Amino acid sequence: DGGITQSPKYLFRKEGQNVTLSCEQNLNHDAMYWYRQDPGQGLRLIYYSQIVNDFQKGDIAEGYSVSREKKESFPLTVTSAQKNPTAFYLCASSISRDRGEGNQPQHFGDGTRLSIL
Amino acid sequence: GEDVEQSLFLSVREGDSSVINCTYTDSSSTYLYWYKQEPGAGLQLLTYIFSNMDMKQDQRLTVLLNKKDKHLSLRIADTQTGDSAIYFCAERAGSWGKLQFGAGTQVVVTP
Numbered sequence: 001d002g003g004i005t006q007s008p009k010y011l012f013r014k015e016g017q018n019v020t021l022s023c024e025q026n027l028n029h030d031a032m033y034w035y036r037q038d039p040g041q042g043l044r045l046i047y048y049s050q051i052v053n054d055f056q057k058g059d060i061a062e063g064y065s066v067s068r069e070k071k072e073s074f075p076l077t078v079t080s081a082q083k084n085p086t087a088f089y090l091c092a093s094s095i096s097r098d099r100g101e102g103n104q105p106q107h108f109g110d111g112t113r114l115s116i117l
Numbered sequence: 118g119e120d121v122e123q124s125l126f127l128s129v130r131e132g133d134s135s136v137i138n139c140t141y142t143d144s145s146s147t148y149l150y151w152y153k154q155e156p157g158a159g160l161q162l163l164t165y166i167f168s169n170m171d172m173k174q175d176q177r178l179t180v181l182l183n184k185k186d187k188h189l190s191l192r193i194a195d196t197q198t199g200d201s202a203i204y205f206c207a208e209r210a211g212s213w214g215k216l217q218f219g220a221g222t223q224v225v226v227t228p
Binding site: 042 | 216
C-alpha cells in the first residue's frame, strides 16, 4: 500500500547530540513537509520541499536541517542548537507543485516522538 | 501570516451530533480540509470542501462553508466513542499544497 513511513517511532537525544528523523513516501508526491507538534498545540511548520534538491524554511526552522536528495525521502536533523527538541514530529507529503489550483491534501505519517535523555 | 482559529474543546454525548467550528482569514482559500488525529498518531484526512461549494456530505460527516463570514464547520452525526480525537481544520494557502492549520479541537465523547 502507498503511504508515508516515519522512523523511528520513539527517539531519545542526549545533550549536544544531533539526531535524524526519517521520512519516506511511495506516493510519488513532489512536495514534502515537516511539522512539530507540542502537547495541546497545533502544527508548526519546520521545513518544506516542493521538489527534489530544493527546500524552504517554515515558521520554526532554527535548530533544524533537512535534505531532499531523492523524491521519496525528506530526512529531518534536529541539531544540538535546538534547545527544546522534545515534541512529536510529523512528516507529510502532497501531490504536485504543478497541479495548480487542483485539490492537494497533505497525507501524514504516524509521527516520531523525540525526548531528551 | 494567515490565522485559522478553532475552539479548543468539545464534549458530546454518544449518539448526539457534534459540531466543530473553524474560522479562517484568507479569502482566496480554494480548498478547506478537516483532519482527525487519534492519540499518538498522525493526521488522517477526513474530508474537504472546495470554496465554490457551501455544503458537502460524506456519510456521517457534513461540512458547511460560509465564505462571506469565512466560517467552516464539521458536523458528525450519531457521534461514537471512536470519534474521540483532535480535529484540525486547514486552509490551502497559495497555489500549491502548503496548508495553514488551526490549533485543533479536542472532542471527547461520553457514554
